[in-house]
Amino acid sequence: MTAATTRPPAHVALPDAEQARHALRMRELIYGHLRSRALCAMAELGLADALAERPLPAAELADRAGADPALLTRLLHALAAFGALRATSGQSGSSGSSGSSGSSGSSGPSGEAVQAGRPGEFFELTPLGAALRTDAPASALPTALLVARAVAPAWERLTESVRTGRPGFPEAFGEDFFSRLGADPALRSVFDRSQETGLALELAAVLDAVDFSGALTVVDVGGGDAALLTGLLAAHPELRGVLVDLAEALEPAARRLAGTGLGARCELVAGDFFAPLPPGADRYLLRHILHDWDDDACRALLRNCRAAMGPEARLVVVDHLAGADPAGGDRWGAVMDLYMMSLFGGGRERTREEVTGLLHEAGFGTVRVTRLAAGAGVFEARPGDGRPAGGGPR
Incomplete structure (x- = not known):
């Protein structure tokens, strides 16, 4: 095992302009964890919802969040530097008085007064920060x-x-x-x-990529709380759905279906998706399922879907694509692959060719691939002999 070393050089080597730029950029990436933690703190403290109606001073935000005023002020300034908030000298866009001057202080570790925000300073959401509101479309x-x-x-x-x-x-x-x-x-x-808010970034494109029209039955394999299935049923009134997932997922799915009035058009089936699936449906869906598993498990799951399908049925796989944009660095695919590495043994994001290969090995023929702007790919496959039969990417 190779150990990292921090042994100093014999003398300090001064960088040229390009080396300095890369050294600073590397430090920005290394400290990126703090930026993530700051945004997560913004979420946990409910700051975006608190600022939904009007700008507020730091002292009032601290009171609402139950936070230390001085330290929250420093977090707010950091969030402003990251683009999630904007510091203003007044209540621009405000609908009324905040009821606070914004200049309240607190005692620091040494007992001295610490200012909680500059006098007259307010904080407001930027469009980026508004993505952390509870009611934001595709809320983060x-x-x-x-x-x-x-x-x-x-x-x-x-x-x-x-x-x-x-x-x-x-x-x-x-x-x-x-x-x-x-x-x-x-x-x-x-x-x-x-999962639901992530679906909001993909649903319209999935509906465009796959033909769900007509009196079809769709089986959502591992469909969770039925967010995808309700979207499909709402878009296609003739469609009927079957959701297969573990028992603990079915209660929230039932609540969602009841709340949307779509319960009569959907059956909930408790089960492991490596066990036999409801047979004879027209479409089988696997949305962001394969990337949780290693290749052997994926082949087993795909063969299980294949066993349930008739000759005219179609399998639809939605997953993030690795290597989809090599020239652009494929940052999103790389981040999601590290995510999978951290959570699941064998889980990973795959290239278009790797997913297509798994489908062919599991007994699927024609595969059509549609790349989505949100970084995923939609694979549509039919039962076959496992050999490609046309239908390239689009």
């Missing part, structure tokens, strides 16, 4: 809460994961990710909400 709030409460500790173990081949999540929590969700209803709710 549940994702920030999921990261803060469950995912970040697994990320902290990335070096050890690379060395040992074991994901960080079980090491941090003593159980695997899905067992943790099953034992913690509050965390399960945050996870489901994060």
Whole structure:
């Protein structure tokens, strides 16, 4: 094992302009964890919702969040530097008085007065920061809460994961990710909400990529709280749905279907998706499922879908694509792949060719691939002999 070293050189080497630029950029990347933690703190403190109607001074935000005024002010200035907030000299855009001057102080560690915001200073949301509001379309709030409460500790173990081949999540929590969700209803709710808001970035494109028109039956395999299935049923009134997932996922799915008035058009089936699936449907869906598993498990799951399908049925796989934009660095695919590495043993993002290869090995023929702007790919496959039969990417 190669150990890192910090042995100093014999003399300080001064960088040229390009080396200095790269050295500063590298430090920015290294300290990026603090930026993430600041945004997660913004989410946990409810700052975006507190600022939804009008700008507020730091002292009032601290009172609402139950936070130390001076330290919250420093966090607010950092969030402004990151583009999530904007510091103003007055109540621009305000609908009324805040009821606070914004100049309240607190005592620091040495007992001296510490200013909680500059006199007359208010903070307001930017369009970027508004993405953390509870009611924002495709809100990032549940994702920030999921990261803060469950995912970040697994990320902290990335070096050890690379060395040992074991994901960080079980090491941090003593159980695997899905067992943790099953034992913690509050965390399960945050996870489901994060999945739902992520779906908002993909649903229209998925509906454009795949033909769901007509009196079809769709089986959503591992469909969670039915966010995807309700979107499909709402868009296509003739469609009928079947959701297959573990028992603990079905209660929130039933609530969602009842709340949307779509319960009569959907059957909920408790089960492991490695067990036999409801046969004879027209479409089988796997949205962000394969990237949780290693290749052997993916082949088993795909063959299980294949066994349930008739010759005219179609399988639809939605997953993030690795290597989709090599020229642009494929940053999103790389980040999501590290995410999978931290949570699941064998889980990873795959290239278009790797997913297509798994489909062919599991007995699927024609594969059509549509790349989505949000970084995912939609794979549409039919039962076949496992050999490609046309239908390239579009």
